Amino acid sequence: MAFLPDGRVLITERPGRLRIIEGGRLIPKAVTGLPQIAAVGQGGLLDVAIHPNYLENGWIYLSFSAEGKGGLGTEVVRGRLRGMQLVDVETIFKVEKKSSGGRHFGSRLLFDRKGYLYITSGERGDRPRAQDLDDHAGSVIRLHDDGSVPADNPFVKRPNTKPEIYSYGHRNPQGMTLHPETGEVWTHEHGPQGGDEINIR
Known part of the structure; x- marks a missing residue:
């Protein structure tokens, strides 16, 4: 769920629909122009975020599970709303090693105070x-808003690693937020039978 400056609310539905609430009412028609989404198992359309400078550039970001060579994996696109259609859609990130099975896609999106996308x-x-570290799975990714890799990412100069990785060793982080005072990124993940944890970066 994401709030637009004009008061409208964007809602993702796991089967692959992006909906809009306007004036407290759900618009019956879903937004068109979304990429192909694989709503398999826990996968589907999983998060939405708006650019910190949305009023200037209009960018909306979506995370979802997608099919590719080898199976399924998390991908992120950005686009702009034109009426009830998503236009100017471009892929800015995709997990390279797709795999079978329908669980643990993560897919939370967050911008920090400096404009980095997690x-x-x-x-x-x-x-x-x-x-x-040569696999995007089980990690937190940090990118510029256009999908390029920040030069100060922690593993960017290490060989045989994915430079997009900011933090690794995660199971299935499904919660992420900014600390309201420090601006630190907090992520949450849960174990199969307890063992929940919060990671702070």
Whole structure:
């Protein structure tokens, strides 16, 4: 869910629909122009965020599970709303190693105070992947708003790693927010039978 400056609310529905609430009422028609979304298992259309400078550039960001070579994986696009249609759609991130199964996509989106975009990626039910720095699975990704990699990402100069990775070793982070005073990024993930944790970066 994301709030537009004009008071409208954007709502994602897991089967792949982007809806708008206007004046307290849900518009019956869904937004068109979305990319192909694979609503399999826990996957689907999973989060929406607006650019910090939305009034100037109009960018809206969506995270979702998508099909690709090898199976499914998390992807992020951005686009602009024109009426009830998403236009200027471009992919800014995709998990490169797709895999079978329909669980643990992560897919939270968050902009920090400096305008960096954070994306969570679940380990897809395969725990060793979260320890592999050459794999986006089980990580928190940090990007510029256009999908390019910040030069100060922690692993950007290390060989055989994904430079987009900001934090790794995660199971399935499904909560992410900014601390209101410090601006730190807080992520939440839950274990299979308890063992929930909060990570602060």
